[in-house]
Amino acid sequence: MEQQTTQTLYEQLGGQPAVNAAVDIFYRKVLVDNRINRFFEGVDMDQQIAKQKAFLTMVFGGPANYSGKDMRTGHARLISMGLNDSHVDAVIENLGATLTELGVAPPLIAKVAALAESVRNDVLNR
């Protein structure tokens, strides 16, 4: 008898190797995006890459250790620098472009974008 398996979004995307493949592409897009790169100035690259990995793991539906409180405290400094909805839009756009570049199917990209949307209010502290 054939066994029915339901893959999670994280598994469908390819798990940790997919996160590792996406992180450099995504971070490069963010660093050259003039709408948002000022928020990353003076930030140590290795620390930022680690954070981007955690973020991608979360929006891929993977095992995440982020809490809403982490999101709020982690972005408090950026809010004082003027972080708003337009910047979150830009991040989600870069995320989508990264996944397109990696050949991910549009319905899966939509699911990832929805997970990213779910933390918008925490990030913007409202």
Next chain:
Amino acid sequence: MRSAAGTVPPRAQAGMKDSWKTRGYFFSCVCVPEENLEIDSADADIRMEALISSLEFLSGDVIRACLTTREPMDFRAGQYVTLIRNGVARSYSIASLPQAGELELHIRKIPGGQMSGWFHDAAQVGDTVSVVGPSGECFYVSGREDQPLILAGTGTGLAPLYGIVRDALQCRHRGPIHVFHGALNRRGLYLVNELRELARRHPQLQYTPAVLGGDEAGDAAVGPIDSVILSRIPNLSGWRGFVCGDPGLVQMLKKKLFLAGMASSDIYADAFLPAAPS
């Protein structure tokens, strides 16, 4: 955690840089040992006495100090040691290979510097200092011998790079190796003849000295080191990089190499942090 003996399962080192893996670091939270594993705390270091075996000026303000430890120290070229003397501790990168049997350090005279001042003005061959270490993960790891390498640094950032380049050559690295050394002016460059000679003997090695000031550049390239690098190698996809020196420069260079296509996991860096004010 770090393993002192035994094999760490690959899963416990997934996502780490190769140099961390080489030193035996692993994530204890996901480590299910498959054989006996002897472990150490991540920062276990050894302190020992060392004798100054030679002192020599490399440039107007840089001294090459060679130290012999009482017992052989297990280190990799590019790592650093911390010297302790009269309660003052300062870290210096290792420019020598373990086979040399001594630690070669490049010590720039810092105005008012306690350790560098002593080395420049008072230290004698035969004097002793305490050495702690080695530390640091900025070193050559063999296994991808055809990968192109870029080594870039300013000032005494050349010290670890001078060790790393000779380590790579000794490990029979076959891919191209480009060494870029930047300084404010011609007087800040050192080991120029040694590096030229090394490049002459190893066709895969290229050495490019670079200065900011153009007046007395001689045959050095002129311009900021990042521009000098990227004008020669615009696309760094697939390259491995080693970046050493002033923290601001290291942070900037890491970003430039990354944006030019180098994978973040292939970028090794050692930022020389200034001594904490005492």
